[in-house]
Amino acid sequence: DAGVIQSPRHEVTEMGQEVTLRCKPISGHDYLFWYRQTMMRGLELLIYFNNNVPIDDSGMPEDRFSAKMPNASFSTLKIQPSEPRDSAVYFCASGGRTRGDYGYTFGSGTRLTVV
Amino acid sequence: GQQLNQSPQSMFIQEGEDVSMNCTSSSIFNTWLWYKQDPGEGPVLLIALYKAGELTSNGRLTAQFGITRKDSFLNISASIPSDVGIYFCAGLRWRSQGNLIFGKGTKLSVKP
Numbered sequence: 001d002a003g004v005i006q007s008p009r010h011e012v013t014e015m016g017q018e019v020t021l022r023c024k025p026i027s028g029h030d031y032l033f034w035y036r037q038t039m040m041r042g043l044e045l046l047i048y049f050n051n052n053v054p055i056d057d058s059g060m061p062e063d064r065f066s067a068k069m070p071n072a073s074f075s076t077l078k079i080q081p082s083e084p085r086d087s088a089v090y091f092c093a094s095g096g097r098t099r100g101d102y103g104y105t106f107g108s109g110t111r112l113t114v115v
Numbered sequence: 116g117q118q119l120n121q122s123p124q125s126m127f128i129q130e131g132e133d134v135s136m137n138c139t140s141s142s143i144f145n146t147w148l149w150y151k152q153d154p155g156e157g158p159v160l161l162i163a164l165y166k167a168g169e170l171t172s173n174g175r176l177t178a179q180f181g182i183t184r185k186d187s188f189l190n191i192s193a194s195i196p197s198d199v200g201i202y203f204c205a206g207l208r209w210r211s212q213g214n215l216i217f218g219k220g221t222k223l224s225v226k227p
Contacts, residue, residue, distance in 0.1 A: 004157075031213055043158075043203070043217040055213060091157050095213075102146050102165070102207060104215060106157030 004107035006092050012113045018080040021110045024073055025094030033104060034067055034077050035091040043091070049075065082114045121204050121218030129226050134191040136221040138204030146207035147180050147187040148215070153200045161202075162189070194225050 005024040013019050025032045033048040047057040052069045060067070064083070069075040079086055089111050093104040121138045128134060138147070146165055150158035162173050164180035164187060171178055177190045187204055204218040 033213065033215070042219045045214050048213040050213065059214075093157070103148055103160040103163045105160070106150075108155070109157050 004092055004094050004105050006090075006107035006110050008110060009108065010111045010113075012115065013082055015083055015114055016081045017114075018078065019082045019086075019112060019114075021077040021090050021092075021112070023075045023077070023092030023107060025075070025092070026096075026105055027073065029094035029096045029105075030072075031095040031104070032069060032075050033093040033095070034075070035093060035106075037089045037091060037109070046077070046090075079112075082112075084114045087112055087114050119204055119206055119216055119218040121221055123221055124219070125222040125224070127224045127226065128194055130194060130196060132194055134194055134198070134223060135188065136202060136204075137186060137188045138206070138218050139186040140206065141185065142208060143184040144187075144206035144208055144216075145184065147178070148205040148207075149176075149178050149187070149189045150203045150205060150217075151200050152203065152220070158203055191223075194223075196225050196227055199223055199225050 007022045030051050034046040035043050036046055037043050046059045047067045048055055049069045065079055067077045089109045091106050091109045093106040095104040119138050119140050148163050149161045151161050152158040162171050162178040167180055167184045168182045169180040175192045179188045201220040201222050203220045205215045
């Protein structure tokens, strides 16, 4: 099992540009989560999907953030336009909760720097 | 809002020593999880706890689900240099929800 795969690992972009982060969850997992990690706020849940359907997006900071899951094997998190305060590490995680497993598996993250 | 208070924030210990850290909340949680994060990587699940009072071990790691369901503890015995990292507690209030709440982490440093 290759685990949760995120790309890119690092992204440096200029303020105002569009940024797209990508995630491939573990095959068979029915839940997918996007988290953001910063020194100040720790790990924050942005949005999660169940069977490709967004369930809770209350953690999405504002309309500049959007997430999609067009199929069970792919999800994107898009920021448009990006701002310096969006700089953080963004993690994707997946879980097979319907199998009774509530421990999510995290990807290695995308370190985003907006200058 | 829901918060998990994790302590201590950081620990500096000698190799071979035992380590204890804990997580508390004013709310009841039905699932407690402990993760470890290495630099440049995502958190990795160490132990999952699903019942109040449950005590679970994973090698040198032992975690307990507090009887009040408002706290959890993680112990590491005979620490080694590779135990270095940030340890996070995480809780689920209701298993019907997906919002895993994370503590702020305990940064562990081990001196050989």
